[in-house]
């Protein structure tokens with residue numbers, strides 16, 4: 001980290017906080033600041049020169065235009081303690097309470113399909129937990145599933161029928177049985193594989209929305225922040241445009257959602273901005289999902305404000321589960 005970055009990283013969060021205290025009562029503004037300063041999930045070393053400057057750029061735009069984006073009023077991708085990978089204290093009740101306090105109006109509880117081992121019993125218990133929380137907001141009951149390869153998904157038709165909607169992940173490479181790119185170090189190979197899995201998710205009749213497409217998980221790729229940013233850009237350049245547009249037209253025709261998640265900021269994946277521009281050009285609806293695995297990550301939704309602003313997203317561009 002050079003000297004300018006060091007000074008920026010020390011001074012800017014305090015500057016934001018001061019501005020916030022003077023001008024706003026908005027929780028989300030504060031969250032942007034607090035995240036920079038104290039989120040233990042985000043060690044500073046993951047934000048190298050590029051990441052930090054980009055992050056600050058988005059934080060600044062977010063500060064300017066946040067009011068307009070109080071429209072971030074839904075979050076359709078949230079895990080509970082039922083997902084083994086989530087905080088084991090993260091109950092449905094806590095999530096609902098937390099989201100109500102943040103001013104979110106509609107949410108979706110979406111644990112992994114493999115969490116429902118003794119299926120009907122676990123499903124009934126989860127539905128009961130939502131009922132008992134007595135939500136003042138709309139709470140949908142969804143599930144996150146994944147493509148293993150073309151025409152093979154991890155969820156059965158029977159299991160899917162219990163849920164309001166199915167989120168389909170095309171790139172859960174950390175799980176066993178998922179088709180992998182030939183190389184995780186060659187952006188051209190990763191691009192070929194990502195588009196193949198994206199096509200597979202869209203072709204699957206059980207899919208209601210595709211989550212985190214073209215988002216590279218740092219856990220899988222093991223790159224530094226700068227490397228993953230550059231790799232993401234290079235991968236996106238290698239996605240065949242015609243092939244992608246054809247798929248986006250299918251998504252639009254079928255009324256599927258494509259997730260936009262604050263993970264793209266957390267993971268330094270700003271190559272996705274170009275992807276979402278294409279989605280909007282082709283009338284694809286965007287699903288807002290935090291993919292939160294703990295309470296802190298629920299707050300990170302505010303990081304999307306500047307991205308949505310840049311993209312010009314309005315309510316009419318958003319995907320919601322069917323009633």
Ligand SMILES: [Zn+2]
Pocket residue numbers: 144169172211212
């Ligand atoms: Zn996922």
Ligand SMILES: [Zn+2]
Pocket residue numbers: 077079144291
């Ligand atoms: Zn998830």
